[in-house]
Amino acid sequence: MIRPIVPDDIAAILALTQSTNVFQPYEIDTLEAVLDDYFRENSELDHRSVVFAERDEIIGFVYHAPEEMTIGSWTLWWIVVHPERQGQGLGRKLLAYAEADARTHGAARYFIETSSLPVYEPTRQFYLRTGYTLNATVTDYYNAGDDKLIYRKGLV
Ligand SMILES: CC(C)(COP(=O)(O)OP(=O)(O)OC[C@H]1O[C@@H](n2cnc3c(N)ncnc32)[C@H](O)[C@@H]1OP(=O)(O)O)[C@@H](O)C(=O)NCCC(=O)NCCS
DSSP states (O other): OEEEOOGGGHHHHHHHHHHTSOSOHHHHHHHHHHHHHHHHTGGGGTOEEEEEEETTEEEEEEEEEEOTTOSSEEEEEEEEEOGGGTTSSHHHHHHHHHHHHHHHTTOSEEEEEEEOSGGGHHHHHHHHHTTOEEEEEEEEEEETTEEEEEEEEEOO
C-alpha cells in the first residue's frame, strides 16, 4: 500500500534508508532534518512524501517537491527501497507514483540529481531504465572528482 508519510514513520524511514548502505551518516542526518521540516512546514509548501508499506513494515519511501522560482519543475529528493526488496519492480512503481503525483500538482518536468561516484552506478542505471536522460553534469560539485549528474524526464 502506498500512503502519505506520518510523523510516526520517521524512525522506520531513517532505518530503511540506512539499511541500503548507500548513504553517508551525514546524509541520514540531513534526511532526518528534511522529515522534521516536512512536518513543521514544508508539507504546506507542496512538498510531498509517501511510503510503501506492507502490513506495518515500511519497505519503500519517496520524497519530492516543486522547485522554487520555476513553473512546473519538480525534483525527486529521495527514493529508497529495502535492500531485500530491490530489483522486484518496487522502485519503478514508487517513481511512477511520484511522477503521477507531481503531474497532478502541476509538474511539467521532473529532475533527479545524483552523484557520479561508482557506488551510485546501480542508481544511475535505474534512472536510465525508467526513462530519464542525463541533462547536465556539474563537475566537482559534491567534491573533487564527484560530479553532480542531473537527470530529466518531461511529464507532458
Ligand atoms: C534505486 C532503487 C530505488 C531502485 O529500486 P528497485 O526496486 O531496486 O528498482 P526496480 O526493481 O523497480 O527496477 C526498475 C528498473 O531499473 C533497473 N535497475 C534497478 N536496479 C538496478 C541495478 N542495480 N543495476 C541495473 N539496473 C537496475 C531494473 O533492471 C529495472 O529495469 P527493467 O524493468 O527495464 O528491467 C533501489 O535500488 C534503492 O533503494 N537503492 C538505494 C538507494 C538509492 O540509491 N536511492 C537513490 C538516491 S536517493
